[in-house]
Amino acid sequence: MMKTDFLGLKLKNPVIAASGPWSGNGANIRDLLKIGAGAVVTESVVSDTLLDVRPCIAYDGLGAQNIRLYNDMQIEGWEREMEIAKSVEGIVIASVSAHTPSELAYLATKMEKFGADAIEISVSNPTREALEVLASHPEAVYDITKEVVSNVKVPVLVKLSQNATNISAVAKAVKQAGGSGVSAINTIRCILNVDIETGEPCLATYGGYSGPPIRPLGLASVATIAQTVEIPVCGIGGIMDYRNALEYLMLGASAVQVGTAIMLEGPRALGQIIEDLEAWVEKKDIRSIEQIRGKALKKMKSFDEMKIEPATSTISSAPCTAECDKCIKCCCYHAISKTEEGIYVDKERCTGCGLCTFVCPAKKLSLDW
Template identity: 35%
Template sequence: MPKTPNLSVEIGGLILKNPVITASGTFGYGNELNQLINLSSLGAIIVKGLSLEPMPGNPPPRIVETPCGILNSIGLANVGIKAFIKEKLPALHKIKTPIIANIYGHSMSEYAKITKIIEDTEKIAALEVNISCPNVEKGGMAFGTDSYTAAKVTEHVKKNTTKPVIVKLTPNVTDITSIAVAVESAGAQALSVTNTILGMAVDVPTRKPKLANIIGGLSGPAIKPLALYLVYKVANRVKIPVIGLGGIMNYEDALEFLIVGATAIQIGTATFVNPKTAIEVVDGLHNYCLRKKIHTINQITGSLKEYGESNEKS
C-alpha cells in the first residue's frame, strides 16, 4: 500500500494540515459554505478583511467580469472586528482548521488596536495584514507601496501579538522584492503574494466606467502568470515562507506556485466559480503526490528546474 503523502506545511510556527488556504474576500466570514464543503478539510481559512470599525464598502456596481477575470471594488465592506468575533466567529468554533484574520487599518494605531483584540481571541490562529487593498482611499495599498511604511505597519502588528503574522503584498509596485525584504526584516513570518492588480473597464455605449469606483482590483486566471512571476521573484529573495495566490483554478495551477517557491497557496476567485475548488485542490495535490511517490509536499516547494535540465519524471 502506498504511503499517504504528508501535505502539511508550516507558516510561522502554525502547522497547516495541507497548503490550501481560502483567500480573504472570497470566503465571506468563513461559514457561508458549510452546507457545501467540509471546512475542516481546508489547510486554513482566511476571512474577509476586518477593520476596527464596520465599513460600508463602495457604492455599486462593485464587481464586473472581464475576460478570464473579475474586477472588484468592494472597498473592504465588513462588519468590523468586534462584530466578527461576537457574531461570526462562534459559527467556526467546531471547525478543525486554523482561522486566520485578514486585518486592515486606516492608520498605524488602528492596525495595532485590531491586533490587540485578535491577540485576546483564542480561535484566531494567525493574522494576515492587508497593506495592499486597492479599493480604499486611506491606508490599504498606500501602506504597501512604500518599503518604510510597509515595515512600520508590520512592526506595529508584531509588537502587539504572539501569533504568526503574514503580510499580504500588492503587485502594484515597481519592485515587490524591496517591500518583501523590508517586511521580512520588520518581523513578518510569511508573505502572501499577491493581492489584486489595479484595473478598469469601460462601458462603451454610455462611456461610463463599469465600476462606480472607476478603478478596481483584477483577480482570476487573467493574472496568474503575473502572480506566479511575483511569487518566483519574492521566494528567491526572502527566507520566510511565501503563500502564493492569483488565479489558481485547480491543483495544477497550485503546483506551479509551489514549484516556483510557494510554501502554501490561496484559492480566491475560483471559489466564486466553484465553491468546491479548494477541496478539489487538496484532493488533487494528494493524488499527485501519491502518483509521483512524493512523501512530503515540501519537496515540491522551490523545485523549479533549469530549462536545459533533463526531463526525468519526479
C-alpha cells in the same frame, strides 16, 4: 503527504481559502474548513465599516473586478463569528486592514483574543490609492509590521501588492520587522471594461482585478521574493486548479491561497483543488511538499545568464489540425509557409523566437538545433 508547516502552523494541506466575501462570517469559514481547507483567511476586518455599493463585483469570462472594500461587520461582532468558525478543527487567519500601525495593532490584538491562529496584514487596496502608495514603501511596511508583531503572540503574515516598485525590498522589510511570512499578490488595480455603445465603464470606479489573467504576475512576484528573501511565501493569484497551485509551490511558495475560484464556482472548487492535488502527489509518490517546493525556481536564471543557442523551429510528423494556419499568421519573420507537402520552415528566416510552438494546437512544431 500534504501536511505543511507554514508560519509554524500545522496545516493538513497547503491550500488556503483567501480573504473575500466567501470568508466573511463564521459559518462560511467553518464550511470551508469542513471541505478541507488547510486554513481560511477571514475577509478583511476594519475599524470603521462601510456599506457596499451595488453592484460591486463584475466578471468578463476571464477575470473579475471587485470593488467590495472590507467586511461590513464591526470588530466586536467577530467574537461570535470566530466561535462559530472554530467550532470545527482548523486554522483561521485573520485579515486586518487600516491606515495606521496603531489601528492595525488594535485590530490584530482583538482578532487574536477572539481565537485567530495568525494575522494577515493587508497593506494595499486597489480601490483606495492611498493604501496602494503605502504598499510600495518598505519603511512604512516595516513600521506597520513591527507594531503588529509587538502586540500579538501569533504569527504575522503581510499581504503584498504587485504594484510595489520593489517587492523584494518590501518583503525584506517584513522580515526585518519580525514578520513570519508574506503573501503575494493582492488583486491589481483595474477597470474591467467599457461599454463602447453607452460609454459606461463596467463598474464606476477602480477595483481589484483577480482570476487567471493575473497568475503570471503572481508567479513572478512569488519567484522574485523566494529568490531574494529567506521568508515563507504564500502564493496568491489566479489559482483555478491543482496545476496552478503546483506552479506556485514549484516557484518557492510554501502554501497558496484560492479566492476567485471559490467566488465563481463555490466552496466545492476549493475541495476539488485539494482532492486533485492529493491525487497528483500520490501518483508521483511525493512524500512531502518540500520535495517539489522550489523545483522550478532552481531553473530560473537572470536574463544575462541565458545562453544564446542557434535554435530554430522544427517540424514533426504529427498531423496538422484541419484548416489551421496559426503558425503562419503569428510568424512575424515570414519563416513559415504551407506547401503541397505541408508546413515548411525557412531556417534562414527563423529566429527561434518559439511563439509558433505555443500557438500550434497539434504540437507539431518544436525548437531544435
